[in-house]
Amino acid sequence: MSFDSDVIVDRRRIRRKLTFWRVTAAVVAIAAVVAIGAASTSSGSLPGSSGSIARIKIDGLIRSDYDRVAALERLEKSSYEAVVVHINSPGGTTAGAEQLYDSLARLKAKKPLVVVVEGMAASGGYIAALSADHIVARQSSLVGSIGVLIQYPNLAELLKNVGVKVEEVKSSPLKAAPNGFEPTSPEARAALDALVKDSYAWFRGLVKERRSLDDPSLDKVADGRVFTGRQAVGLKLVDQLGDEKTAVAWLVAQKKIKADLPVRDYKLSPRLGDMTFLRTAAVVTLEAVGLPSIAHKIADGGMLQSVDQYGLDGILALWRPSASN
Template identity: 75%
Template sequence: MSLDSDVIVDRRRLRRKLTFWRVLAAVVVIAAIAIVGMVVSPVGRGAFTTSGSIARVNIEGLIRSDQDRVEALERLENSQAAAVVIHINSPGGTTAGSEQLYDSLMRLKAKKPMVVVVEGLAASGGYMTAIAADHIVAQQSSLVGSIGVLFQFPNFTELLKTVGVQVEEVKSSPLKAAPNGFEPTSPEARAALDALVKDSYAWFKGIVKERRGMDDAELEKVADGRVFTGRQAIDLKLIDQLGDEKAAVQWLVEQKNVKKDLPVRDYKLSPRFGDLTFLRTATSVVFDAFGLSAIGRQIEQGGMAQVDRFGLDGMLALWSPAAAN
């Protein structure tokens, strides 16, 4: 009986030791994968290779407030990058998000030579972003402009009447939460919204006028909400040059004394763990190989459960073909 007890104790000790070494090996493998992932991924390359090069930053899609992006641009300010090329392909976004990005790029421009390249579209908040640079390059067929501010909200009044639903409310003052979409918009609420839109529009026009060196007459030609092709925009002073990244780099060399033949390397904005999908999957495989499949599944499923929901709140500086007129 004593012999059986000793065997059981020894087996338990062996099992604990085996579990310890499995976990330790898994941690080492995961750390190695993370290091390799950081080196080979765009995030890692952006962090390690901007030294002695021109950093390429891509601004794409809808623009909203993003503190990760602000911090990434601040890191770029303090990097060893010789200059920055900002590629923009955006219809705009929220006024607050566009202003935040504009301010970040203005701070970056104060420390690094910077030029903007319009890939296909720099409209509304996207154009607000572009004018942070002292020089804007666009292709002939690119679309730029759409200087203006928009406030949209759905009104379900007629639908509620049809289905027989009435929304009741108690509020502290007539303009609280107005308009709400559940009742006709009052003249007072519409006037309050109109004042907000006009104030933001005046601010937007003011920075365009200042940054692009326009007089009032020149500004009025471009500030009616329209977009213009690159060919039109150059005569209207919305951009400075027709061309692509090569033309932008050449401008940096000629006008900002950036060393010739420096490589242009991507600098990833908003680096997040979720960008390294392969790392999450590899981690799951490692845990499974060491008999810890339950933990591996939790890691993989936890990453997949992170869904980025885009919300546009408040006033918009946004262009779309449907709303172009």
């Protein structure tokens, strides 16, 4: 009986040691792969960048994004020969669009850069496109929507109907105005109007400078409308109709880039789920230490997905069809 008890104790001790070393090995392996991945993405010489053209994509709503800024700064220091920026965006916040424009402008100062408008480059998306010296658009792309707006819901009538009143104490009449709980005062509306007009003047000035438009030509395109790529060429909002091949041909002709250079994707916001080698290493090591359920979740992307929360508070440079239409 005593002999059996000793055997059981020894087996448990061995099992604990084995589990400890398996976990240690898994942690070391994952840490090593993470270190290698971080080194490869943070260094100036990116894998596959030498002798190629970088393709970056700006999709969806644009907001401030410091990871994107850092990625573009790394691209500045890389050995890519040139950059093709694909834009498909209805815009976003004016601050986010300005940040993206500034980052692309700094990148353009280091490397030849051309923009290709895919489905849309409207409002803040067009601000980003203005960073390039040459803009290519498809014939049916939507371009423009030069303007800014502030939108907010006003629930004053609804609250009145249900018998709810929101009370407040504030330091001055324009503090947190408008708040949506009471009719907008003339003073608050005037303050918002001043904000919109100032941002709009900045947007107009940027278009005028970057597209070399005179005042009559600027007035024709800066009324908030969007234009097709075919219309935008005639209005000087874009330079050429075409696609990525058209953009590369311009780089070859105007920037003396070699014609046979491959175009390779460069991701602006790589996540763990995008790093195939890191995901594979994590799955293998977790299965090795007896955690197959977690490994399967990682393999499916279930633990690595993130949800973008588009914070659109503030002034917007954004196009969307009118609800009344």
